[in-house]
Amino acid sequence: MLALADARARILSALRPTGAETVPLPEAWNRVLAADVVARLTQPPADVSAMDGYAVRSMDALAGGRLAVIGAAPAGHPFGGRVGAMEAVRFFTGALLPEGADAILLQEDAEPGDGAVTVKETVRAGRWIRRAGLDFVSGQVLIPAGRRLSARDIGLAAAANHPWLAVRRRPRVGILATGDEIALPGEPLPAGGIVSSNAHALAALVRAGGGEPVVLPIAQDDRSAIADAARAARGLDLMVTTGGASVGEHDLIQAALGPEGFELGFWKIAMRPGKPLIWGRLGETPLLGLPGNPVSALICGVQFLLPALAAMSGLPAGGPPTRIARAGADLAANDVRFDHLRSALTVAEDGALVATPAALQDSSMLATLARAEALVLRAPHAPALAAGSAVEVVVLAELGV
Amino acid sequence: MLALADARARILSALRPTGAETVPLPEAWNRVLAADVVARLTQPPADVSAMDGYAVRSMDALAGGRLAVIGAAPAGHPFGGRVGAMEAVRFFTGALLPEGADAILLQEDAEPGDGAVTVKETVRAGRWIRRAGLDFVSGQVLIPAGRRLSARDIGLAAAANHPWLAVRRRPRVGILATGDEIALPGEPLPAGGIVSSNAHALAALVRAGGGEPVVLPIAQDDRSAIADAARAARGLDLMVTTGGASVGEHDLIQAALGPEGFELGFWKIAMRPGKPLIWGRLGETPLLGLPGNPVSALICGVQFLLPALAAMSGLPAGGPPTRIARAGADLAANDVRFDHLRSALTVAEDGALVATPAALQDSSMLATLARAEALVLRAPHAPALAAGSAVEVVVLAELGV
Numbered sequence: 001m002l003a004l005a006d007a008r009a010r011i012l013s014a015l016r017p018t019g020a021e022t023v024p025l026p027e028a029w030n031r032v033l034a035a036d037v038v039a040r041l042t043q044p045p046a047d048v049s050a051m052d053g054y055a056v057r058s059m060d061a062l063a064g065g066r067l068a069v070i071g072a073a074p075a076g077h078p079f080g081g082r083v084g085a086m087e088a089v090r091f092f093t094g095a096l097l098p099e100g101a102d103a104i105l106l107q108e109d110a111e112p113g114d115g116a117v118t119v120k121e122t123v124r125a126g127r128w129i130r131r132a133g134l135d136f137v138s139g140q141v142l143i144p145a146g147r148r149l150s151a152r153d154i155g156l157a158a159a160a161n162h163p164w165l166a167v168r169r170r171p172r173v174g175i176l177a178t179g180d181e182i183a184l185p186g187e188p189l190p191a192g193g194i195v196s197s198n199a200h201a202l203a204a205l206v207r208a209g210g211g212e213p214v215v216l217p218i219a220q221d222d223r224s225a226i227a228d229a230a231r232a233a234r235g236l237d238l239m240v241t242t243g244g245a246s247v248g249e250h251d252l253i254q255a256a257l258g259p260e261g262f263e264l265g266f267w268k269i270a271m272r273p274g275k276p277l278i279w280g281r282l283g284e285t286p287l288l289g290l291p292g293n294p295v296s297a298l299i300c301g302v303q304f305l306l307p308a309l310a311a312m313s314g315l316p317a318g319g320p321p322t323r324i325a326r327a328g329a330d331l332a333a334n335d336v337r338f339d340h341l342r343s344a345l346t347v348a349e350d351g352a353l354v355a356t357p358a359a360l361q362d363s364s365m366l367a368t369l370a371r372a373e374a375l376v377l378r379a380p381h382a383p384a385l386a387a388g389s390a391v392e393v394v395v396l397a398e399l400g401v
Numbered sequence: 402m403l404a405l406a407d408a409r410a411r412i413l414s415a416l417r418p419t420g421a422e423t424v425p426l427p428e429a430w431n432r433v434l435a436a437d438v439v440a441r442l443t444q445p446p447a448d449v450s451a452m453d454g455y456a457v458r459s460m461d462a463l464a465g466g467r468l469a470v471i472g473a474a475p476a477g478h479p480f481g482g483r484v485g486a487m488e489a490v491r492f493f494t495g496a497l498l499p500e501g502a503d504a505i506l507l508q509e510d511a512e513p514g515d516g517a518v519t520v521k522e523t524v525r526a527g528r529w530i531r532r533a534g535l536d537f538v539s540g541q542v543l544i545p546a547g548r549r550l551s552a553r554d555i556g557l558a559a560a561a562n563h564p565w566l567a568v569r570r571r572p573r574v575g576i577l578a579t580g581d582e583i584a585l586p587g588e589p590l591p592a593g594g595i596v597s598s599n600a601h602a603l604a605a606l607v608r609a610g611g612g613e614p615v616v617l618p619i620a621q622d623d624r625s626a627i628a629d630a631a632r633a634a635r636g637l638d639l640m641v642t643t644g645g646a647s648v649g650e651h652d653l654i655q656a657a658l659g660p661e662g663f664e665l666g667f668w669k670i671a672m673r674p675g676k677p678l679i680w681g682r683l684g685e686t687p688l689l690g691l692p693g694n695p696v697s698a699l700i701c702g703v704q705f706l707l708p709a710l711a712a713m714s715g716l717p718a719g720g721p722p723t724r725i726a727r728a729g730a731d732l733a734a735n736d737v738r739f740d741h742l743r744s745a746l747t748v749a750e751d752g753a754l755v756a757t758p759a760a761l762q763d764s765s766m767l768a769t770l771a772r773a774e775a776l777v778l779r780a781p782h783a784p785a786l787a788a789g790s791a792v793e794v795v796v797l798a799e800l801g802v
Contacts (some may be wrong), residue, residue: 026585026616030801043595043767050765067692076582076622078593093694094765096593120683136768143771147556151702151802152771156603156693159595160768163587167785181477181495185426186564192497194560195442201556204430204544208552217426221477255606293494324752351725351791364451364495366444367537370544370553370731398688398799400431401552 001270003380004303006340008319011279011304017314019236025158028149032210032313036185037153039126040161040285047097051128054088054117055079057103061088061123062182067105068116073098088117104128113194136160147312148210150251170212171237173305174285175199176229178219178243178293193224196240196364198297202290205301208400209309211237226256233285237312239306241278243292257282270380271338273363274300291304295363299340299375302394302401322377325393327385328356334382344397345373355393373397404781405704405739409720412680412705415687418715419570419638426559429550432568435713438544438554441562442608444536448498452529456488456502456516457512462489462524468506469517473569474499474525489518495622498530505529532597532694537561547715548573549611572638574706576600577630579620579644581695582649584654598767599643599698606702610710613636627657634686638713641706642679644693658683671781674738674764675701696764700741700776703795703802723778726788726794729757735783746774754795774798 020034028357037112049055062083065086072090073079083100083231102125109121136142142155142160157165175198181190195354196218203213216232217224226244233239254264264280264287273298278289282350288304290297302320311317326348331341342365348354355374362368374393383392414534422436450456457468466487474480480490486499491623492505498760503526510522537543543561550568558566583597584590597619604614617633620626625646634640665681665688675697679690689705691698700757712718727749733741742758747753756777759769775794786792 015531026601026604026614029608041596045595050416051762060464062714074581074622076580076594094595095470117500130763130765134763135766142768148798149605150771150798151602151605152699152767152773152797154605154697155598156771158586158601159695160597161586161596163585180475184563185559187599190477193477194446197556197559201552203427204550213427218567221475224692269580270605275742294560298553298556320626337686340525351793353678362531364445364450365536366530366553366557367543370551370557396553397549397551 001268001336004271005319007267007269007279008304011288011308012317013310015308015311018171018312021168024162025165027180028157028165029151029154030210030281031149031202032315033143033145033149033165034168034314035149035166036141036145037157037162037165038144039138039140039162042133042138043159044094044130044132044304045096046129049091049093049095049097049104049128051104051106052092053085053107053128054105055091055098056088056103056105056123057083057100058103058123058125058127058273060086061103061105061119061204063119063122066116069112072133081272083169108197110301112305113170115214119373121374122245123189136204145398150313168314170210171309172214172234173206173231173309174239175202175206176216176219176239176241177305178221178226178241180221181357182218183321184218193281197294198292201294201298202242202301202305203300203304204342205401207308208305211309223256227260230257230260230262230282233282233287236285238308239282239285239287240295241287241289244289262287270336271303272340289325291367293363294366295369298369302399305398306401320394320399321369321393322394323353324390325353325355325374325376327376327389327391328354329387331357331378331391333384334378334380336380338380339378341376341378342369342372343374343376343393355391402737403670405460405670406672406720408668408678408735409705409708410681412689412709413712413718416709418571419713421567422570423565423567426555426564426566427436428549429558429566429568430552430555431611432547432550433565433568434544435547435715436567437542438558438561438563438566439617440537440539440541440543442458443538444535444560445495445531445533446497447533449531450496450498450529451492451507451531452505452507454508455492455506456484456492456499456528456570457489457504457506458484458486458501459504459524459526459528461487461502462506462520464520464523465516465787466520470522471515478767486687490625498774503527506534508657513703521645529802551714552747571611573615573619573636573708574607574709575614575615575634575637575640576603576607577617577620577642579622579627579642581622583619584618598695599693601708602699603641603643603702606699606706606802607710610707612710624657628661631661631683634683634688637686639709640683640686640688642688642690643698645690645781672738672741676738692755694764695767696770699770699802701734703776703800707800707802721791721795721800722753724747725791726754726756726775726777728777728788728790728792730788732758732777732786732792733787735779737780737781739781742777742779743770743773744775744777744794746794756792
């Protein structure tokens with residue numbers, strides 16, 4: 001059996017980031033930046049006021065002094081003149097400092113009246129002035145390529161005068177569910193059949209990982225249906241199949257895809273749930289074959305498909321993000337397989353996370369998985385742990401999964 | 402000055418959840434469920450095999466015994482007959498148990514040959530059988546209304562045979578930036594002007610909160626332009642303005658909106674950055690007026706707009722989600738205003754988060770905000786803390802902000 005981390009490393013090493021596309025700024029939120037955002041201007045462009053008040057010469061603005069108000073500079077209407085001896089200009093936050101002035105007299109430290117203003121507190125030179133370039137300077141790299149863009153990044157790119165951004169194209173991921181026994185929700189169900197949940201659960205997982213899912217029609221368990229569907233793989237960045245990964249089924253997939261040019265690898269992975277996995281290449285398109293069991297498919301999705309989406313999006317590739325929690329119950333020693341305990345998550349009084357595994361961990365229980373808030377990760381041969389011990393968890397809601 | 406939490410409570414108490422809309426299952430991911438998802442079938446529908454092997458009568462399946470193989474049941478092709486004395490049916494995971502059988506002989510405990518199978522390990526009654534309804538039963542509430550739907554929920558709703566789901570309509574949030582001095586990225590910039598970053602940063606924040614942003618054209622600082630834009634508020638769930646919230650500007654907004662039927666509240670909130678806030682109602686539409694300073698606008702967005710989006714989406718309303726971290730540096734005692742320290746986030750060896758505030762916290766520094774990973778929350782009058790003390794943080798990337 002192959003170790004989980006080794007299987008993931010082999011998958012990730014075979015994937016390349018998608019190309020770049022240009023999108024309007026508002027559509028770049030949550031996309032992965034493909035080229036550095038460089039400031040196209042300096043912000044602030046010159047020295048500006050940090051507060052509302054009066055632009056003054058500090059040498060004149062002594063407590064008790066009286067300055068003539070020679071003008072005003074509301075936002076967007078700079079004062080074009082010069083501040084001379086014993087003069088002041090009514091001033092607002094963000095306005096460009098006029099020639100001559102070297103400080104701001106705060107509104108609350110000034111007593112206006114009769115075209116003049118009386119200074120109540122002596123002003124220090126340079127006070128309440130934001131210097132040119134305090135935020136950023138033209139030519140500075142503001143957002144490095146490879147970052148998933150936050151709302152703050154969108155604001156910063158706007159401030160740096162970018163109406164368009166180059167982002168990685170969303171990876172297009174085909175999803176092919178196979179099996180004679182499955183039907184989509186609301187469609188006639190064959191005798192002994194079950195409603196297919198994998199295709200759309202995995203499509204949602206692909207969306208959560210920033211990809212574009214392409215849900216292919218369900219393929220019956222016969223060679224020509226599978227081969228037909230496989231031809232749909234052309235032009236996709238990744239093909240994901242679900243079902244057809246157990247021993248007997250694997251032979252069918254192998255037989256059906258061989259003539260389509262498929263180089264197939266079949267791995268038994270030391271993990272629970274989700275032992276069998278297919279990994280290969282169909283022409284130019286990498287193929288990831290997940291188990292047909294919905295719980296196994298989703299957990300393999302977290303361990304292999306989300307990282308694959310990150311790699312194809314140009315993000316740092318690795319395992320899913322984890323956090324440290326306290327075990328809410330005693331944990332038995334683990335066997336040879338990497339385990340994922342479906343767990344409830346609570347917050348202790350000191351703010352620590354507490355993860356308590358569900359009593360039943362049967363891999364057919366999709367409702368238990370949906371109710372779970374976290375997966376407690378248990379490495380192969382992990383020793384027994386007492387309640388309260390530190391464990392590594394994947395918080396599912398944070399992944400949108 | 403009004404306390405931050407009181408201001409938020411007053412905003413939230415004035416908002417109602419949007420109505421429901423029906424969407425196809427794949428579009429329901431990350432939406433908020435408006436009506437319980439009830440199972441439309443029982444899963445598994447009857448007793449099924451949990452493993453690959455042979456369906457047998459346990460009384461016959463003793464080690465060393467030999468059973469006649471009378472048929473096979475691949476997935477989707479149930480065995481219609483009955484398992485009689487000393488008989489077995491080749492069986493696959495998930496297949497419905499045939500009449501007569503009461504246990505599964507595992508594939509690895511069986512030696513097939515010559516139309517029969519030899520039992521290598523005695524089988525116990527009920528072994529390797531999943532009982533009808535182990536996952537869920539028809540009529541059971543599987544996903545309660547009010548939950549943001551994960552990929553697992555989409556899978557579970559599919560398995561329960563739902564092709565459509567009722568979800569809350571995305572709140573439509575108008576965004577109006579005001580000011581003579583601002584222009585959109587790439588457009589001609591007036592003298593002394595700055596590129597508008599607020600509208601699109603807030604639009605991205607609205608998307609991150611599950612809303613649908615409607616970015617209105619920038620309104621100049623005159624009555625008629627603001628009044629025009631205000632008429633656009635009809636049909637929106639919330640109108641957000643940015644700029645026009647400082648003292649002088651507030652008078653203009655008041656004067657411009659008064660004739661449009663605006664009931665305006667103007668609050669000075671004990672927070673930093675982001676003191677002034679407008680809250681009121683324009684006809685039927687609630688209006689939230691944020692500061693024009695981009696850093697203040699985004700932090701007010703986290704404290705007021707994201708919670709407002711949650712309330713309008715039918716989610717539990719309250720402050721942004723927080724986590725406990727260790728202060729990465731000594732923190733000074735706080736004054737009367739609730740503070741938000743822009744901070745870097747690292748992970749200590751023991752897995753704890755460490756939040757280290759940036760040296761400069763000037764509210765004009767958008768680049769510093771964009772680089773920050775967390776906001777350290779400092780309540781009014783919070784005492785000085787030594788590095789290593791526990792602090793409450795908002796992790797910005799987790800919010801998409």
